[in-house]
Amino acid sequence: MISIQTKRYSFNLKKNFPFEFKTLTQQFFRVKLYSSMATFNRTTLEEVLKKRFFYTPSFQIYGAVAGFYDYGPPGCALQANIIDLWRRHFILEEDMLEMDGSIMTPAEVLKTSGHVDKFTDWMVKDSLKTSDIYRADHLIKQELETRLEGDKQARAKLDGNVQSEKSKKKNDKSQMVKLEDSVKAEYEDIITRISNYNGVEIGEVIRKYNIKSPETGNDLTEPEEFNLMFESSIGPTGHQKGYLRPETAQGQFLNFKRFLEFNNDKMPFASASIGRSFRNEISPRSGLIRVREFTMAEIEHYVDPNNKTHSRFNEVKDIKLRLVPRSVQSEGKMDPIEMAIGEAVEKKIVDNETLGYFLARTYLFLTKLGIKPDRLRFRQHMPNEMAHYACDCWDADIHNSYGWIECVGCADRSAYDLTVHSNRTKEKLVVRENLAEPMIYDKTVLEINKKVFGPKLRQNSKTVEDYLTSLNEEQLEALKKALEDGNGTTKVPGTDGNQYEITSEYLTIKRQTFTEHVREYTPNVIEPSFGIGRILYSLIEHVYWTRKDDEQRSVLSFPPRVAPFKCLLVPLSNNPAFTDLVDELAKRIRKLSIAIKVDDSSNSIGRRYARNDELGTPFAITIDFQSVNDRTITLRERDSTKQIRENIDTILQVLKDLLEESTTWEKVMETYPTFTQQELD
Amino acid sequence: MISIQTKRYSFNLKKNFPFEFKTLTQQFFRVKLYSSMATFNRTTLEEVLKKRFFYTPSFQIYGAVAGFYDYGPPGCALQANIIDLWRRHFILEEDMLEMDGSIMTPAEVLKTSGHVDKFTDWMVKDSLKTSDIYRADHLIKQELETRLEGDKQARAKLDGNVQSEKSKKKNDKSQMVKLEDSVKAEYEDIITRISNYNGVEIGEVIRKYNIKSPETGNDLTEPEEFNLMFESSIGPTGHQKGYLRPETAQGQFLNFKRFLEFNNDKMPFASASIGRSFRNEISPRSGLIRVREFTMAEIEHYVDPNNKTHSRFNEVKDIKLRLVPRSVQSEGKMDPIEMAIGEAVEKKIVDNETLGYFLARTYLFLTKLGIKPDRLRFRQHMPNEMAHYACDCWDADIHNSYGWIECVGCADRSAYDLTVHSNRTKEKLVVRENLAEPMIYDKTVLEINKKVFGPKLRQNSKTVEDYLTSLNEEQLEALKKALEDGNGTTKVPGTDGNQYEITSEYLTIKRQTFTEHVREYTPNVIEPSFGIGRILYSLIEHVYWTRKDDEQRSVLSFPPRVAPFKCLLVPLSNNPAFTDLVDELAKRIRKLSIAIKVDDSSNSIGRRYARNDELGTPFAITIDFQSVNDRTITLRERDSTKQIRENIDTILQVLKDLLEESTTWEKVMETYPTFTQQELD
DSSP states (O other): OOOOOOGGGGGGGGGGSSSOBOHHHHHHHTTOOOGGGTTOOHHHHHHHHHHTTSEEETTGGGTOOTTOEEEOHHHHHHHHHHHHHHIIIIIITTTOEEEBOOSEEEHHHHHHHTHHHHOEEEEEEBSSOTTOEEEHHHHHHHHHHHHHHHHHHHHHHHTTOOOOGGGSOTTOOOOOOOOOHHHHHHHHHHHHHGGGOOHHHHHHHHHHTTOOOTTTOOOBOOOEEEEOSOEEEESTTSOEEEEEOSOSHHHHHHTHHHHHHHTTTOSSEEEEEEEEEEOOOSSOBTGGGBOSEEEEEEEEEEEBTTBOOOTTHHHHTTOEEEEEOHHHHTTTOOOOEEEEHHHHHHTTSSSOHHHHHHHHHHHHHHHHHTOOGGGEEEEEOOTTTSOTTOSEEEEEEEEETTEEEEEEEEEEOTTHHHHHHHHHHOOOOOEEEEEEEEEEEEEEEEEEOHHHHHHHHGGGHHHHHHHHHTOOHHHHHHHHHHHHHTTSEEEEEOTTSOEEEEETTSEEEEEEEEEEEEEEEOOEEEEEEEEHHHHHHHHHHHHEEEETTEEEEEEEOOOTTTOSOSEEEEESSSOGGGHHHHHHHHHHHHHTTOOEEEOOSSSOHHHHHHHHHHHTOOEEEEEOHHHHHHOEEEEEETTTOOEEEEEHHHHHHHHHHHHTTSSOHHHHHHHSOEEOOOOOO | OOOOOOGGGGGGGGGGSSSOOOHHHHHHHTTOOOGGGTTOOHHHHHHHHHHTTSEEETTGGGTOOTTOEEEOHHHHHHHHHHHHHHIIIIIITTTOEEEBOOSEEEHHHHHHHTHHHHOEEEEEEBSSOTTOEEEHHHHHHHHHHHHHHHHHHHHHHHTTOOOOGGGSOTTOOOOOOOOOHHHHHHHHHHHHHGGGOOHHHHHHHHHHTTOOOTTTOOOBOOOEEEEOSOEEEESTTSOEEEEEOSOSHHHHHHTHHHHHHHTTTOSSEEEEEEEEEEOOOSSOBTGGGBOSEEEEEEEEEEEBTTBOOOTTHHHHTTOEEEEEOHHHHTTTOOOOEEEEHHHHHHTTSSSOHHHHHHHHHHHHHHHHHTOOGGGEEEEEOOTTTSOTTOSEEEEEEEEETTEEEEEEEEEEOTTHHHHHHHHHHOOOOOEEEEEEEEEEEEEEEEEEOHHHHHHHHGGGHHHHHHHHHTOOHHHHHHHHHHHHHTTTEEEEEOTTSOEEEEETTSEEEEEEEEEEEEEEEOOEEEEEEEEHHHHHHHHHHHHEEEETTEEEEEEEOOOTTTOSOSEEEEESSSOGGGHHHHHHHHHHHHHTTOOEEEOOSSSOHHHHHHHHHHHTOOEEEEEOHHHHHHOEEEEEETTTOOEEEEEHHHHHHHHHHHHTTSSOHHHHHHHSOBOOOOOOO
């Protein structure tokens, strides 16, 4: 998942790593506001999530540790339902080969993948208080944004739009100082590009713009690279270094041969894995968005590099996506183009069918979860963001109150990963394809005349032979010519660097015809990679609203399929008359494998409904005195708060149909009379 | 889960930790052989599991690292199905509060729980080749067992039962040496008790019995303690030490307050967690049984210490379990007693209803998975195995070819965990219960007369006050008496250890009446803890067999609910005539959310059936030429290999009913005629 890049691109290393804020894209977004966000208040939502135990900082009674969260019952069920849908939507639907691999990974594997050397962030320390450590790009961005805010206020004042100090937002540390126009432009440029800067460049910015340690005002140290992997040691010797995996992908690549065999050697196919990964952030922030331990779901789809069509592309080709291709971004804009994925592939905006197929399938998955289509976009990586080997890469960005957050990365990684692991381990990670027609071709080959070569070159024969056997066809032809030009004698270097004389007696260089019945190739990998926590948090924001009549009443309108609990079961009060019927119904509903929540607490029924609206429970069955007499019960729908009243069997059947999506609440309301309840509280 | 013990018991520390071999119990088992094992061959099974990619050593192309395994598609699906059943059986059925917590845990938490100090094994090194490190108890046991085997052979020879060298098992390193009867008895005794020895005792055994480094014959070093947790560092400072959690339990305890609140303060209730835990074994072995990274499922059930009844105990009381209580073991036997759990609780063999309830529920869960009841027993911990605070503890041991393996631990841990975390963090982890009748009681209390106390004792007042306020009622009464006896004067120690004179002017000690409307208590915890990997492996052994007519044909008879794939879909051959019907059926079956496996490879249909017998796929739908003409298809059952032939709709309905367990294959065979297939291969 992480991009390993050539020297030339190395300053862009982490751009291809999903789950990274996009400084650039956030900047562009700042001007926009979505209708659904107009009344959004993150503080209120966070209170609801805390109160209902969706999630909580881990180890809180020990003071918590930044970047670690525990999911409580509703968060845990929500996550399980998202994962379940992901498994059905991708793995089952497409016959993917799922694996569950080790988290602890020997250093050698991650050395080969490039993570040991390049999976780093730049950090700076306070020069006097060295326990204050900052992620350099975030620190610079924050400081320059504060200065720009101060400039904005100063300019507004000059224009006569005086802003009172009181109207400032909390935490706004900006000071009203007007900047030179050129300085302002420089700041804006740096903010856009800072996440691509290397250590030297970061150091220059800090010195040039006099950026200090924010808490103390002290100087900052020179930027240092900090590897983001958690390190450990395996076994009792202390000599075997291991890291917690930063992604599940490497475990999949290492098992490629077994997957291919399991798939009866048929191509293309995909492996997939869902599991915990780790990233030792310098300074985690933004709640569930930037954490040190997270659940990911990754697909590695292996294709023939010569054929990246997809057999099911036809099924998705008309799906319209909001794309932000390179061409738009290079004009400094972020406005999405709405386009059918079929057209985008045809116009080569998206590189190939398989990549396009996964973008469309990702769109279907996210919207099925409840992500709002107008807060979802697919942004293409700029060439300088991508790894040198990648063909194309798109992020699914979901908008939430932290900005546009990269939640899914979808990259065509070419043959990079399989190639590096194969080179390192000498294990062939290739596909062998039987050719319908044999492939016949000529090739220049070298034959060494052992009888002369060894005796003549003696102790130097190995170094010369190693050099000669490393030559490609072109070099062999050149050598042949050199021998001809030198009347059968020339000099060649050994692998030791010395020059040795050879004659045409030593070897033969000739064209030879080969016939091959099998084509061997390293597959390319197309990798859709999902950050489950980011998707989960964005989803919560997308389905959150407060009732018009009462802003204190929050609702989480999860689609039933992902709602943590599907149905609330409540007696009107905690009167013992209801107990038997509650038990009977609870048993029957559980038998239908429906996750229910029984609330027979002494709270008013209105409060119990409100509590379950906050949990996002889509339906509620209520048992009242009439129920005990005539065995009718009511079914309430969360969003409309409307109810119907029917006998138990009918209600349970309706509930089952609603959850299996064979009916909708609208249809139910058409079929059964609305039940108007007496005052509740 | 791990037992933290007083000094007196500290040598038994790990006995309460589940997923530990029981040396003792294995010994006893050695004489027995189960009918189902008569033909069992682990090597053959392992070949099947490898070939079908159930699991594989992780990082194998890098040479693998002991104790880490990747689950391939069938293993991964099997594990997911076991977890799914666990979640339904325990969490949904009992309204448990599931959480998903962090794996990386700050050192302080695990210091409090006792893991930092006590979660250790003893290791010894080769004195000359220090990279050879052994787990001391395993090494000693292995060496003494080898000597006992040599003794057995020598005795047999003396009895005239000469065993040829060739009949020895592979890896049998024993030398035919007869031991003194007393030495033989000593060896047997040590083997039984070695896992409870401390470092000094282990060192003595090694010296006394001249045990050497097995590979080199060199001396061994003195035993050292090795902590079994993987250590790491959180964040960039390098100062925050963290460990990978050795169990999920601690994360649950830390969230106790939130769980209680989520449960509307109602008791009793349970939290639960399913996830990865880590244990840095000195020398992992025995395949999936002893690994360094594993998935566990743990329940923490919180009860009132004064009332450990269970409201649903009645539902399970007649279930008969094979119990091995302490009384049996203390006679040196391991023969289980078959007894209804109701009777066992009544007779106080099992301490309380809640513990008994979970033993019975565990039995139901394991047998529902496919674990054979006659290879499952519940063994009670001996008093010296248990933590000092534990009331009672039972292991569910499952028998497989490695012996009796502890797969589930079920312990009543009293209030230990909540108490230590509460003491450490000063966070109250208690239940407050409104009393129907207020509780009125007298108590001896201390009142310090500040006006005299401070001025008289001056700089020493704090150390004396700290001592006095630490006194319990009994100590206060004793102090009162001392003051009376000393005519109003006595000496007390300060917390600094010095003696200070005090007089009755300084303080008043008196009886006082209290009225309380709320009872506050720390709940006790009953903890069933499941090792998923061990259960998974044991299950595979239990359902494995080979066809009578052909020993090469292995079958894994998973119950349909846990089988990795539910149905195989095969065309008779890879003739293109079948393609459309295969696609149509695959789509329809997937729509029913049934995990199918399509095999349209060119192998003979017999081979494809055999392959899926090895995967444990319970049913197969076959499409032949007749299917294309009349849209009838056949349904084959894995164990009997019998088939029926009906139209598509009927077959799909039958398949659905079979998988939902609303019918059985026996009933299907009664309803539909058997289809006798032509020769297959």
